Structures are given as C-alpha cells and as structure tokens.
Amino acid sequence: MEHSPLSPDADTREHLIVIGNGMAGCRAVEELLARDPARYRVTIFGTEPRVNYNRIMLSPVLAGEKCFDDIVINDADWYKSNGIALVAGDPVVGIDREAKIVTTRGGVAESYDKLLIATGSDPFIIPVPGKDLPGVIAFRDMDDVDTMLAAADAGGDAVVIGGGLLGLEAAHGLSLRGMKVTVIHLMPTLMERQLDEAAGWLLKQALEARGQTILTGADTAEIVGDGKVEGVKLKDGTLIPASLVVMAVGIRPSTQLARDAGLAVGRGIQVDDHMVTSDPSVLAVGECVEHDGQVYGLVAPLWDMCRSLADGLVEKPTGYRGSVTSTKLKVSGIDVFSAGDFSGGDGCEDIVLRDASRGVYKRVIVRDDRIVGAVLYGDTADGSWYFDLLKKQEDVSQLRDLLIFGQAFAAGGGAADPKAAVAALSDDAEICGCNGVTKGQVVSCIAKGAHSLDTVRGTCKASASCGSCTGLVENLLALTLGDDVQSGPKTMCKCTSFGHDDVRREIVAQAMRSIPEVMQKLHWTTPDGCSSCRPALNYYLLCALPGDYVDDQQSRFVNERLHANIQKDGTYSVVPRMWGGLTNPTELRAIADVVEKYDAPMVKVTGGQRLDIFGIKKEDLPAVWADLNAAGMVSGHAYGKALRTVKTCVGSEWCRFGTQDSTGLGVKIERMSWGSWMPHKFKIAVSGCPRNCAEATIKDFGVVCVDSGYELHVGGNGGIHVRATDLLCKVATEEEAMDYCAAFIQLYREEARYLERTAPWIERVGVDYIKSRIADDDTGREALRARFLHAQSFSQDDPWAQRAEGAEAEHHAPMARFTPQKEIA
Amino acid sequence: MTTTAEWLDIGWIDQIPVRGSRTVQVEGGDDIALFRTAEGKVFALLDRCPHKHGRLSQGIVHGGAVACPLHNWRISLSTGEALGEDKGCTPTVPVKIDGGRVLICRASTLKAAA
Numbered sequence: 001m002e003h004s005p006l007s008p009d010a011d012t013r014e015h016l017i018v019i020g021n022g023m024a025g026c027r028a029v030e031e032l033l034a035r036d037p038a039r040y041r042v043t044i045f046g047t048e049p050r051v052n053y054n055r056i057m058l059s060p061v062l063a064g065e066k067c068f069d070d071i072v073i074n075d076a077d078w079y080k081s082n083g084i085a086l087v088a089g090d091p092v093v094g095i096d097r098e099a100k101i102v103t104t105r106g107g108v109a110e111s112y113d114k115l116l117i118a119t120g121s122d123p124f125i126i127p128v129p130g131k132d133l134p135g136v137i138a139f140r141d142m143d144d145v146d147t148m149l150a151a152a153d154a155g156g157d158a159v160v161i162g163g164g165l166l167g168l169e170a171a172h173g174l175s176l177r178g179m180k181v182t183v184i185h186l187m188p189t190l191m192e193r194q195l196d197e198a199a200g201w202l203l204k205q206a207l208e209a210r211g212q213t214i215l216t217g218a219d220t221a222e223i224v225g226d227g228k229v230e231g232v233k234l235k236d237g238t239l240i241p242a243s244l245v246v247m248a249v250g251i252r253p254s255t256q257l258a259r260d261a262g263l264a265v266g267r268g269i270q271v272d273d274h275m276v277t278s279d280p281s282v283l284a285v286g287e288c289v290e291h292d293g294q295v296y297g298l299v300a301p302l303w304d305m306c307r308s309l310a311d312g313l314v315e316k317p318t319g320y321r322g323s324v325t326s327t328k329l330k331v332s333g334i335d336v337f338s339a340g341d342f343s344g345g346d347g348c349e350d351i352v353l354r355d356a357s358r359g360v361y362k363r364v365i366v367r368d369d370r371i372v373g374a375v376l377y378g379d380t381a382d383g384s385w386y387f388d389l390l391k392k393q394e395d396v397s398q399l400r401d402l403l404i405f406g407q408a409f410a411a412g413g414g415a416a417d418p419k420a421a422v423a424a425l426s427d428d429a430e431i432c433g434c435n436g437v438t439k440g441q442v443v444s445c446i447a448k449g450a451h452s453l454d455t456v457r458g459t460c461k462a463s464a465s466c467g468s469c470t471g472l473v474e475n476l477l478a479l480t481l482g483d484d485v486q487s488g489p490k491t492m493c494k495c496t497s498f499g500h501d502d503v504r505r506e507i508v509a510q511a512m513r514s515i516p517e518v519m520q521k522l523h524w525t526t527p528d529g530c531s532s533c534r535p536a537l538n539y540y541l542l543c544a545l546p547g548d549y550v551d552d553q554q555s556r557f558v559n560e561r562l563h564a565n566i567q568k569d570g571t572y573s574v575v576p577r578m579w580g581g582l583t584n585p586t587e588l589r590a591i592a593d594v595v596e597k598y599d600a601p602m603v604k605v606t607g608g609q610r611l612d613i614f615g616i617k618k619e620d621l622p623a624v625w626a627d628l629n630a631a632g633m634v635s636g637h638a639y640g641k642a643l644r645t646v647k648t649c650v651g652s653e654w655c656r657f658g659t660q661d662s663t664g665l666g667v668k669i670e671r672m673s674w675g676s677w678m679p680h681k682f683k684i685a686v687s688g689c690p691r692n693c694a695e696a697t698i699k700d701f702g703v704v705c706v707d708s709g710y711e712l713h714v715g716g717n718g719g720i721h722v723r724a725t726d727l728l729c730k731v732a733t734e735e736e737a738m739d740y741c742a743a744f745i746q747l748y749r750e751e752a753r754y755l756e757r758t759a760p761w762i763e764r765v766g767v768d769y770i771k772s773r774i775a776d777d778d779t780g781r782e783a784l785r786a787r788f789l790h791a792q793s794f795s796q797d798d799p800w801a802q803r804a805e806g807a808e809a810e811h812h813a814p815m816a817r818f819t820p821q822k823e824i825a
Numbered sequence: 826m827t828t829t830a831e832w833l834d835i836g837w838i839d840q841i842p843v844r845g846s847r848t849v850q851v852e853g854g855d856d857i858a859l860f861r862t863a864e865g866k867v868f869a870l871l872d873r874c875p876h877k878h879g880r881l882s883q884g885i886v887h888g889g890a891v892a893c894p895l896h897n898w899r900i901s902l903s904t905g906e907a908l909g910e911d912k913g914c915t916p917t918v919p920v921k922i923d924g925g926r927v928l929i930c931r932a933s934t935l936k937a938a939a
Contacts, residue, residue, distance in 0.1 A: 178866070528844060528863040531885040531892035531899075554844040558883035558894040566894055570880045815847035815859065816835045820935055 013041045016313075017102055017110060019092045019257065020118030021046025023055055024286025024302050026074055027436075028116060031310035033082055039314060042084045043110060045102070048141055049089030051075055055141070056299050059166075059331075062145050062173030064527050067520070095261035097279055114313070117258055117269060117277070117284040121251040121297065126161070130223030136245045139170045144246075151244040152177035159183075159232045159242040161220055163190040165329060167248035168207070172331045174244070175212050182213040182240050184220060184232065186249075194327045194338040198354075199361050199377040206334050206359070251297050253288045268295040273319035274312035275305055285309050291322060298325045303436030326387045328380065328433060337383035340373035340390050341365065348372065353404045362404055369397040382406040384472070385421065388429040422475040431476070432462040432469045442473060446480045453477065454502060463497070470497045493532040495524050500753040504540050513545065515552055529555075536754035539641065542677060543749050546791035553808070559639035562811060563799045564621055567614065572621060574613045575638035576628045577674060580648045580666035580686075581609030590631030594624050608645030608683065610636055619812055625800035634798040637675065641755070643745075644683050646670035647695065651688030651705065660705035662688035665734055669703075669741055675795040676745065676788070679752040679761075684741070697725045700748075700758040701741055706730075710737040714744060714770060715762035723759045726767040729775040743774050743781040746788035832921065832928040835859065838867060841927070846882040846891070848872055849929070854938030857918055858882035859927065860891060860902050868902035869920045869929050871937045875900075875913025 016032075018025045021044050029042055046052075057071035079086045090106040101111045123138030125131055137147050151158065152174055160171040163185030175181045183190075189200035190207075204214050219235040223245055231241045253268035264270045264278035268290030275283045275291075285305045287297055296302075301323035308320035326339035342365050353362040360378035364371055364386060370393050374386040385407040389396060402409045407421045425431075427440030437460050445460040456462055456473055463473045491497050498506075503522060512518050515537045519529060529537070534555035541549045559565050564572035576591070591611055595603050602614040616624055625635075637644060646669050649655065651662030666686040673684070685696040686703040695718070696702030702713040702725050709732040713725030728744070731737055747770070752761040762770060774781050803812070833849075841847045841861040849857040849869075858872035858881050866889075872882045879895030890899045890908055899908040905915040916937040919930040 526888055528887050530887045531897060534885060534887065554842060554886065557885070558880075562883070566880070566883060568877060568879075568895065570878075570883075810840070810842070810847065814850045814856065815840055816833075817850040817852070818833060818934065819852040 011041050013039065014113040015111065016040040016042050016114045016116065017112040018042065018044045018116045018118060019102065020044075020116075020120060020286070020288075021048065021052050021086065021088060022118060022120050022286070023052070023073070023299065024120060024288075024306065025116065025118035026052040027302055028118060028285050028306040028309050029082075029084065030074075031306045032313055035310055035314045035316075037082070040114070042082075044079075044084060044086050045090070045092045045104065046086065046088045047091040048143070050142065051079070051086070051088070053142065058139070058142065058145050059169035059173060061142075062148055062170065063176050064173075065525055066523075068142060069520070070523055092257065095257060095282075097261055097263075097282065100281065113281070115282045116309075117282065117288060118286045119254040119257060119288045121287040122254045123247060124250040124252050125247055126220060126249055128220055128222050130225060130229070131247075133223055133225045133229045134227070135225070135229035135243060136223055136247065139166055139246050139248050140251075148174060148244065148246065149177065152179050154243065155179065156243040157182070157241045158244040158246065159240055160246045160248060161232070162246075162248035162250070163187070163214065163216065164193065164248065164250070165191060165327060167246070168203075168329065169331060170246045170248055171207070171212055172210075174246075175210060179244070180211075180213075182215065182242070183207070184218045184234070184240070185214070185216045186219055188217050190214065190216065191329070191336070191338075194375075195336065195377075196342050196363060196375050198363070199336065199338075199375050202359065202361055202377050203329075203334065203336060207331075251287065253290070253295055255288060258284065258288070266290045266293075273308065273321070274317050275309040275320065276312065283309060283313075291320060294322055296323060296325065298327065300325050300430070300433060300436065324387075324391050326383065326433075328383070335376070335378055335380040337376040337380035338374065339383070339387045340371070342373035342375050351400075351404045364403055366396065366400070366403075369395050369400075371396055382421075384425065384429060384431070388425055392426065419475050419479055422472055423479055431472050435461040437462040439476065442476050443480055446477060451477070451481060452502075453497060492536060493530055495519075495526040495529050495533050496522060497525075498522055500536065503537070504544075504753075507537075507540050508544050512541070513549065515541065515555060535641075539677060539679065539754050543791070547794040560641070562618065562621065563625075563635055563639060563803065564616065565639045569615075571615045571617055573638075574616050574621070574624055574628075575606065575610055575636040576633035577636040577670075578610045578633075579670050580646055580663055582663065582667065583611075586631050587633055590628055590633065594627050597627070598624055606638070606645075608638075609647050610638075610645060612638070619814075622803050622806070622809070622812055626804035629798070629801050629804055634674075635800045641678050641680050642682065643670075643673045643676050643678065644681050646673075647683070647685040647699070649686075649688045649693040651686075655688055657691060658688035658705070659707050660688060660710065660734075662686040662694065662703070662705050665703065665705075665710075665737065666694075668734070669738060672738060672742060672789075672792070673745060675797070676749070676792060677795065678745070678749055679754050680757045682745065682748070682758070698722065699725070701744055703737055703741075709733070712737060712740050712744075715758045715767065717757055717759040719757075721759075726762060726770075728767075728771060739785050740774060740781065742788045743784035744770070746784040746791075747773055749788070749791075750784075831931055833931050833934060835927045835929055838865075838922055838925055838927050841867065844886045846884075846886060848882045849934070851934060851938035854935075856880075856882065857929065857934055857938060859920070859929075860886055862886060862889060862902065866902075867920050867922060867927055869918035869934075870900070870902065870905050871916045871918070873915060874898055875907060875915050876911065881915065 052074045054071045054073050060066040090104045092102045093105045094103040101109050103109045123140045137144050158174045158179040158181050160167045160183045163183050171181045171183045189197050190203050221233045221235045224231050224233055229245050231239050233239050255265045255269055258269040259265045269284040269288050271284050271289045271291055275285050277284050305320050308318050311318040329336040347367050349366045351364045363375045365373035371390040376383055425439050429439045431439050431442050441460050442462045450456045450459045463470045492500050518537050538552050538555040553561050564574050598620050600613045600615045604612045606612050646666045648663045648666030652658035683699045684701045685694040685699040687694040687696040688705050696704050697713055698716040698718040704711040711730050712728040714728045716725035717723045841859055844863050846858050846860045856872040858870050860868045872880050874893040876898050877895055879893040881891050883894045884891040889902050892899050898911050905917040907913040918933040921928050
C-alpha cells in the first residue's frame, strides 16, 4: 500500500473517513466535534476542489445576491483548527470493506475504522438525444453556476428543463442575468410536488410577468445542435432556440460506490435509525440514504440525521425517526411555502383564503382535526407556525375558525404581533431552515450571551445564510432579553441586516477601505447597495480614513456631486462662503456680475447670512465658480451634509450690549471648520450677548458670549421640530471655545448615524454623555480635537476651484448633442 | 462613426461612469439620460422623472434602477417604470453597444424627447 501522508503514526485514535465534503458530511462532523472533539481522527474526501459550502444557496449566487465566499460554511481554517485532513478534488472510487480501505482516483489508499458515506445525490439527466452536447448542464454545484454565469455573459436564450424548485431558481437567476429564459415542464402545474394547482398558477403568472416563458405540459423530444447546443425540440414539434440548457428534472441518490462495495442499497443506501448501513463499520447520511423506505432530497432532514448519527458515534444513541419536510422557493419577491400532504382525499378538509388584490393564496389541509398539509403563496409569514402544528400533530379544532388568518388571529390577539407569534412557537420549531436551527437552540445561544443578531449568527448560525429568518431571530432576541436590553437595532436599509452602528464599528475594527469591501464583508444582499446605504457608507469610510479613503462620487447625492443645490427645474443654486456673514465690495461686485453674466433669475439673502444665486445651469457652474474664486470666494457647502454657515451678530466691536467679539470668533470658527463632511448638515452661530441675535440656541453648536466668557450650547434645531440647545458648559477664553467646538464636531462626526442631526443624536445618547466626553474629559477632548484637525487637513481644498480648473468636467457637459434637423438634412 | 439612419452614435461606453450617468442634449426637446450599471449594462431613458420631472441623470444608480434626486422615486432602467409603491413611467430608448461605442435608437430618441 502506498504510504499516505494523512496518517501520522503518532495518532492512535480511531480513524473516521468521510466520503463527501458537502452539507451532510461536514454537518455530521460538526455534530460529532460538538459532542467529543477528540474521539476520532477525521479525514474528509470531496469531489469538488473547494471547501464546504451551502449548496442550497447556489441559487442566490446565480441570481447575483450572494457570492461564493458568502455561502462557505466552513473555511480552510475550520479544517485546520479541528485537525481535519481534507482531500478535495480527488474523489474516492473504491471501498474495500474486508481490508477497511478506501481508494481515490488519484491512487491514494487510506484505511479507516469507521467510514461515513455522504455522497449526496446526482442530477437526473433525461435520456434524450443531444443530452451530451456542450452547453447542456445540470444545476448541482459551483461549477454548474460558473458555466451558467459564463453563458449569461454571452447573453441569448436559455432553456430550463424542469419546473420544480431547482429549475425555477435556475430560471430566475438566468433571467436576472439578462438571458431570455424558457422553462419546460412536463407536468401541468409548476412545482407540482410542493404546490397545488391554484398556487402553481399564481406562480406561473408571477414568473411570466417577469419575462420568463413557461411551458407546462411540455415534453422534451431532443436537444438539437451541431457540436454545441442550439435548441430544444418538444414532442409536439416546437423548436425553442437555446445556447444553454439546464436540466433540473430531479435528483437521484448517489449510491454507485456503496453498491459496488456490496452494501444493501434500495432506492438509496439503506440505513437504520442510527444511520448505520448493512456493514456496522460503515455509516451513511444525507440525500444518498434510504431510511424506513424514504429518501429525502431536501436539506432539513439532514440536521436530524446528523444528530442521531453523531449520538451513535459517541455511543449515546438516540435514533432518527424520519422527517416531515417543508419547502420555500428562493426567488426574491415571490414567497412560496408548502409542507406536508396537500393532495386532499377522503376525510380531508380544505380551508382556503384568497386575496386576489394582494396576490395571496393560503390553503391549509386538515384531517381529523390535525393539519396534514399547507400551501402558502404571497404571504408565507405563518409557514413555520403551520409546519410546527403539523409536525406536532396538534389538535386544531379550537383554532379552526381562525386558523387560516394565521397565528396572530388564531391566538386571539386580533392585531398581528410578531413577537407573540414567535413566543408561541415550540422549542423545537425550526427557525433557520438553511442551517437547521430550532427556536430552542437560538434561545439557549442568546441565554449564553449572544445578545445581538450578529453574535447569534456567529454562534448558532441562525439567519447567517439566506437571512429570510432574520425577523424571527430579532424577535427571539427581544423576547429573551426583554425590553431593558436593546432589541435588534434597526437596519441601515433593505440591503443589509446590520444597523448603522454595527456597520460603522466593523468598518473601523476591520480597517475597511472601500464600499465594495464593506458590502462584501458584511454580506450586503444587493450587488451595489441603494441610494440610502451608499451615501452613508461613503461618509463612514471618509470619516474613518481621512486622507486615505478615495471618495466615491457615484455614492453621493447630486448636490454633493455638483457642489450646488439642485432645484425643481433642474437648475442649480450657488452659495459662496461669507466668513461669519461678513462681506465686502469685491465679493458683492463679483456676485452681481455673476448674476448678470449668467442670467440668474433670482438672488436671495439666506437665513445663514449669505447670498444665494438661483437658476444656474449645470454647464455654467464651473465658469460661475471661476468668477467667484477670482474674487476670493470659496464654496459655501450649502449643498452638503457638511459645515454650512457660522452666523454671527456684530458683538462688542459695534454693539452697545456686546460682551465679546462674536463676529471675530465666528470667523475664526468658520475658518477652522469649513469643508468638513458631517453625518448631516451642521450649523453654528455666535451671539455677542444673551439677547442672542444670532439665534445660537437653535443651532447645532452655539456660542453665547457673556461678560465672564463663553457659554457653549449644543443640539439645537430650528426645523420642523424646534429644539432649543442644551448647555454643554461655560469656558473662559476664545481658544477654549474653539477647542470645545472642534471636539464636539468630531464626536458628532464619529458617533452620530448618517442623516442624524445633532438634536436627535443628543436626545438618543443624552446630553450627560456629551458632557462626559467633551467637558469632563480633558484628554479625550484633546484627542477628539486633534482628530478633527487632522481630518480637516485633507478637506479644506475648495471643490469649486478644482472644478473651475477643469476637474471632473464630465459632470457638467453632455456626452453628445443631437440636432434633429441637421441629422435629417 | 457608425451613425446610421436608425442608430445615433453617442460616444465611447467608458465616457459614462460606472454606476453613473451622462446626458445627450436633443435640440428642441428634453435630454436623454444614459446610464451605466455596475454590471456594465447601458440604458437610455428620457431624463425626466414621471413624478415631478426630476433629472434622472443626476440620481444614484443602484442595481438596475436609478433614484430620482428630487424625491427618491426609484425608476427601473430597463422599463422606465417607477418601482415599489409609486406609479408612473419614463419613456425608454433602445441602446446597443457596438465595438465599445454607444448607439441609441434615432426614432425613439426623437419620439421621447419631443
């Protein structure tokens, strides 16, 4: 026998060999490690040249909602840190049960004490002419997905044979990728094994509305093509062109290896309740097995099988009793759920609810006061409840009248309370179908200290895959931890299940540098975010990495991209900076000239003590800025989530009541803080006496001068909800006023959420917290101030001057001009 | 230059920023907005939101949609339809890419911009 590097001589533990690096094989090993990590030396053989990934998530990968890294269950570190030898890409081709040796295609021979077969299933290829043509594939592994993505890049027509779960997910993905997709289904109803006719029809309508062609009752005669696939011919003679054909008609347990080894094989490899085959040293688990006459092609039964298998391997057998399965279609925007038996028949009663306008169809099948099946279309929120009642065989006679309206109504609540619904689920109700996690497991994981969605995902994996159960997990967090512990944070937007604070913390902790990196590492569910999250991420990155982060212009609102305020007619308004509200004849003359030269229809004095020039065309903006720059003026940032204006009164220099030089201080503060990007707009004012003519007590940061020094106020707002400032503290000198101002701005920049003004931020965190960071902590305040000034060293370039010199000219010019008359002539 | 009776040659695809937009000025009519998605697909729409006529070319492009800068309506780049709860439609103009050049349909451009 060839010497194998996989069997270190020193290790005398029993050797467990697992054939199959898929979901079943690895889950079995995980369950075993959880019980007794040291008991076996483990070697896993896999056919695919990659680590263990979540096969049921291939559909979202195809649809572009996930990438391969997102669906990896166990990365290379997992194998390494658990001492597992992985042989990937060299499949086992023979088992010698006499000698207890397996042999790979590459010639490696390895002896075992226990052998676990987890070979899963093979796609069924219908035996029609042309099935072996290049371009005809199954939908089973990552290689198939890569083939489909390559085909989609080239565009054209695709035919999916099979209108079941897998076929429809393949069709959806290819359609999203831009291919013209036809689904050929032999049966009259789509997904007939999971859906009844009514739900199948609704599904067909929805898919057709998305541009797919669905042919039911269509029988494939042959696949045609010369050297590669060119089309599919039906038995009725119809020819459908196709450059890609995906066969998704079904799967068969992969049993060849077991059969060759002489194990008892029926439809699958026959196993007992402890997943032991006809040879006591050989076990089998997953889609390749037949248990009690049943074979399963869905993921859920795996979890129970692996549990009983691991219990048996550590000699505490519990036994597997078979599974009732439920199905969810992973086509975004179309909610379909089914469970149990919905074929009807003697003694079965149907309870049906149809809401045509909402596109909802619900059907619950009851026999002898017990739910035997459920089909939900359009509203699947109660799927797990029906499934739980079904598995438990609960008597539903008391609930019957309200059953179809869902758990909230049936429980007597009237109004839907999702928390009550989750509370009513039993401990072994499944929460996460992707990873087989029950309510009891999630609750115990929370009880052991997982107090956020993120940590729950990290520990028990609930909602870590497709995320469709995120709401359930959040409700469990809220239920288990009560109101005094913060429940799940509100997510940033629909693209992520993380809240602003989580995203921000991770950006800093992982030193992320770009928006795509954040989306990748934090599992964004959309390929490139949305108009809510992209500007927020752009801000968080530039705040975390000033000077290092390259701004993403396409993630800014138009006003910040064009450095001017868009108006409802598509023109822009331009506000040059007037330091502290002071101006002079040169500036006023330049503004007057611009108004005339560019035909601005209106010029207005703003509330922030500056002048706003209206009606400037996008094309003219660079020239306007050049003229204003020439008179010494820079951008007023009236368009940005940024420092806007510092409003002042005339102060001690002129006013008979003035106590300090409020105008001079205002100018100094504006010179220090202009150009800084903020979570939202930020306004400052300095009043020279408590009469407060500059309205400093409704600004984000306000200074009110008094005889003995400067009162510093924070968190005011003069908008829809007028809020007077909170007094932060009083300081003696101008320098201190400036330092505290810089520190406060930086605290706001670093800790407020994007688009949160100072007023709601302070109401959220409390003014005492602000005082503790700014007024009571000299070292901390100084550090904040230093960070602000560091950031400012990168941001005080006038964006107008850059544009006036020709930077990013494409923002201001059309790509082409088209004059119809000339073209016709 | 491959401008023909049917197609107008607008320029190189690289002139449109990824997840961004450029416009074509049509004399006597509204602008046409060209969009380029993260996936590299190019679409053309009339540069006018069906809601309050905002300039779609100034919006944020994400996925296969653009968010109007005025009131954040999301408009499908492929169909011109408002997405979500909003109702309305902006005329679309067929686009094809030929050897890296962006071509838009002449007849649709005239019709949309008129």
